[in-house]
Amino acid sequence: MAKTQAVSFQLNGKKIETAVEPRELLIHTLRERLLHTGPHIGCETSHCGACTVDVDGMSLKSCTVLSVQCEGADMLTVEGLEQGGVLHAIQQAFHEEHGLQCGFCTPGMMTRTYRLLKENPNPSEQDIRYGIAGNLCRCTGYQNIVKAVQSAARKLAATATA
Amino acid sequence: MITVPFDYHAPRSVPEALKLLTTFGDDAKLLAGGHSLLPMMKLRFAQPAHLIDLGKITDLRGITQVGNEIRIGAMTTEYDLLNSRLLADKVPLLVEGAGLIADPQVRYKGTIGGDISHGDPGNDHPALMLALDASFVLQGPKGERVVKADGYFLGMYATLLEPGEILTQIRVPVPAAGSGYAYQKLKRKTGDFATAATAVMLQMKGNTVAKVSIALTNVGATPLKASAAEAALVGKPISEASLNEATRLAMSICDPAPDQRGDADYKRAMCGEMTRRALQKAFERAAKA
Numbered sequence: 001m002a003k004t005q006a007v008s009f010q011l012n013g014k015k016i017e018t019a020v021e022p023r024e025l026l027i028h029t030l031r032e033r034l035l036h037t038g039p040h041i042g043c044e045t046s047h048c049g050a051c052t053v054d055v056d057g058m059s060l061k062s063c064t065v066l067s068v069q070c071e072g073a074d075m076l077t078v079e080g081l082e083q084g085g086v087l088h089a090i091q092q093a094f095h096e097e098h099g100l101q102c103g104f105c106t107p108g109m110m111t112r113t114y115r116l117l118k119e120n121p122n123p124s125e126q127d128i129r130y131g132i133a134g135n136l137c138r139c140t141g142y143q144n145i146v147k148a149v150q151s152a153a154r155k156l157a158a159t160a161t162a
Numbered sequence: 163m164i165t166v167p168f169d170y171h172a173p174r175s176v177p178e179a180l181k182l183l184t185t186f187g188d189d190a191k192l193l194a195g196g197h198s199l200l201p202m203m204k205l206r207f208a209q210p211a212h213l214i215d216l217g218k219i220t221d222l223r224g225i226t227q228v229g230n231e232i233r234i235g236a237m238t239t240e241y242d243l244l245n246s247r248l249l250a251d252k253v254p255l256l257v258e259g260a261g262l263i264a265d266p267q268v269r270y271k272g273t274i275g276g277d278i279s280h281g282d283p284g285n286d287h288p289a290l291m292l293a294l295d296a297s298f299v300l301q302g303p304k305g306e307r308v309v310k311a312d313g314y315f316l317g318m319y320a321t322l323l324e325p326g327e328i329l330t331q332i333r334v335p336v337p338a339a340g341s342g343y344a345y346q347k348l349k350r351k352t353g354d355f356a357t358a359a360t361a362v363m364l365q366m367k368g369n370t371v372a373k374v375s376i377a378l379t380n381v382g383a384t385p386l387k388a389s390a391a392e393a394a395l396v397g398k399p400i401s402e403a404s405l406n407e408a409t410r411l412a413m414s415i416c417d418p419a420p421d422q423r424g425d426a427d428y429k430r431a432m433c434g435e436m437t438r439r440a441l442q443k444a445f446e447r448a449a450k451a
Contacts, residue, residue, distance in 0.1 A: 002167050022170035022213065044163050044204075046197060047353055049267060058241070058270035064200050065271070068170045069193075069217060112266070133352040134265030 009073040011036070012080030018067075026062035026070060027051045030077060038078035038107040042136070049135030052108035053077050059115040061134070078107035081114065089155035090114060090148075099148030101139030109135050113149050117156060123149070165203035172215045176222070176301055176330060179214055183326055184303050186212040192328060193217070194237060194276030197268050198285075222275070222330060225249060234332040236275025240264070243274060252336050255343035255363060259290045262347045262359075279329045281319040281384075284355030288315055288385035290345065291332070292377035293361035299331035300324075308333070315384035338373075341365050342448025346440040347379070348432050350423060356380045357423040358433035360412070364444040371395045376408070376441075381416035381433045388412040391437070400445045405438050412437040 004019040011034065020029055027044075030036045030053070039062055042050030046064040053062045054076040081088035090110050093099070100106045109132065116123065116131040123131065128149045129142070137145060173179040183190055191210035193199055194217075202208040216222055222237035225246050232253055234243075243249060243260035250257050263286050264272055277287040278298065291298075291311035298314060300307050303326055314322045323329055337343070347359035359379035365372040374395050376388040391411035398404050418429035 003169070005170060021167065023165045023167055025164075045201060046268060049265070052267060059267045060270060061267045064197055064268075066170065066196070066200070068172075069196070069215060071172070116266075131266055134267040 005068055007068055007071050009070050009075055011075045012077060020067045022066065022068050024067050026053070026055075026060075026065040026067045029067040030062060036077050036079050039111075040104055040107060042104065042108075047136065048105070048108075049112065049132075050105050050108045052111045052135060054111050054115055057115070057118075059112045059134075076111065076114065078110055081110060088114075089159065090117070090152040093152035093155055094145075094148040097144050097148040097151050099140070099145045100137075105135060105137045109137065109145055113152060116149070117153055121157060121160075122153060125150070163204040165200070166206060166209045168210055169212050170215065171212060172218045174218055176219060176328060179216060179219065179328060180301065180303055180326070182212070182214050183328065186214075188325065190214055192279075194273040194279070195239065195268075195271040196276075197264070197272045198276065198280045198282065216275075216328070227252065227336070230336050232334040232336060234274055234334065236279075236329045236331060237273050238275070240269035240272045240274070240277075241266075244269060253294065253334055255294060255337075255345060255361065256290060256334070258343070259286050259345040259361065262286065262345060262349075265353045268353070274332055275329045278314075278332065279321060279323055281315065281317075281321045282355075283315075283318065283382060283384055284380045286345070286347065286356065286359065286379055289359065289361045289377035289379040291334075292385055292387050293363050293375045294334045294337070295375065296335075297333045298329055299333065300327045301330045302327040306330070312387060318383045337363055338365055340449030342444035342446070344440040344443035344447065346436040346443065348436055354423075358416075358418070358429050358436050360433065360436040360440040362437075362440040362444040364441070364448050366400075366445070366448045366450055368450070369399045370397055371400065374441075374444075376412060376437065378412060378416065378433055378437070381418040381429055383417075386415050388415060388437070390415070395441075400441065405441055408441060409434040409438045 002021045008017040040050035042048035044063045046061045051062040189211040193215040222235045224235045240260045277285045296311045342364040345361045348357045356379045361377045363375040378386040391408040413434040416430045
């Protein structure tokens with residue numbers, strides 16, 4: 001049995017204490033150990049962005065981060081977007097604008113959108129396309145995804161001023 | 163894709179990291195942003211028994227100006243470079259370069275020091291560093307030394323960095339006010355390495371070139387300083403003829419490795435085109451006074 005190392009972090013507001021082999025990738029800890037299967041494994045080579053999660057204010061590809069690097073981190077996965085049975089504005093916008101077809105890239109798209117809109121609440125279409133360039137979608141051609149991000153930005157702005 | 167087993171170390175200071183590096187010697191690898199090393203470890207091209215993560219050493223991160231020099235901690239991320247007001251004001255070439263590296267997620271993690279130390283000719287910072295005449299601070303068990311970017315890159319994955327040393331800081335002389343700059347990069351898609359790319363710093367005096375620096379990415383085993391092309395431009399106006407000559411001279415030093423991005427002739431031609439565009443862009447941006 002390989003040596004394990006204790007690691008603790010916040011996941012969607014909940015304190016997690018677990019033990020992992022140093023070589024364990026964050027995506028495997030999330031999916032297999034903590035049963036958070038929202039983040040997907042697409043390419044496992046940090047190209048596709050399906051495994052994107054939010055860690056300490058950064059969108060990260062969790063296939064290229066070791067879980068031991070995340071000691072003390074504050075993490076958000078797609079599971080943490082919805083609150084008390086109410087979809088997050090980003091989820092609502094992807095639903096309404098049909099910002100998906102097969103849905104495989106969607107959790108990564110939405111967690112990336114979450115950070116993008118935190119940093120830039122009123123992005124241009126160009127900002128959005130540049131900002132989600134690390135997330136591949138093989139179905140939609142991105143048109144409806146861009147519309148969904150624009151719609152999410154409007155929804156969030158409306159909530160902020162309400 | 164799982165790496166071989168290793169022990170993970172997260173030192174909190176540079177001396178602590180140096181001590182670990184001395185203890186484990188060749189069995190150890192330094193982990194910066196991890197977006198080159200971890201993929202290599204997953205493919206088992208790299209199999210260190212000890213991984214020393216520099217990510218918790220806060221001293222290694224940050225951008226400051228000291229006198230006429232910008233000092234950048236080696237663990238400063240591409241995201242930090244891209245969003246630095248100080249760099250936007252003083253060294254916009256680095257901001258332009260950082261924005262063309264990888265994708266947003268990778269830029270949150272990827273570091274300038276890792277990009278430089280890795281010694282991959284496909285990385286962008288090496289040529290940017292040559293164009294900016296940067297220096298690197300290398301700390302080792304016997305103290306620190308400062309080396310020039312020009313001469314640092316020895317070959318594929320080979321640099322002046324000795325085993326037991328850590329690149330801790332990048333020092334960039336603030337370019338003269340009114341300098342033009344450009345980084346032109348041809349890539350097949352977001353996230354790909356450059357098919358060819360060129361970094362240019364340019365100072366004009368009236369109508370003629372006072373000083374120019376040209377460096378090439380991914381068209382040889384190391385980044386290349388296009389010295390002959392620079393010499394051909396100095397003292398002359400920027401014209402169709404002078405650009406043609408500089409482009410020809412830049413292409414003449416290219417020795418690109420053919421791969422799925424193209425054969426050697428294509429890459430050489432693209433290096434020429436990137437060089438022409440970078441010079442034109444830098445000229446547009448340079449003060450003409």
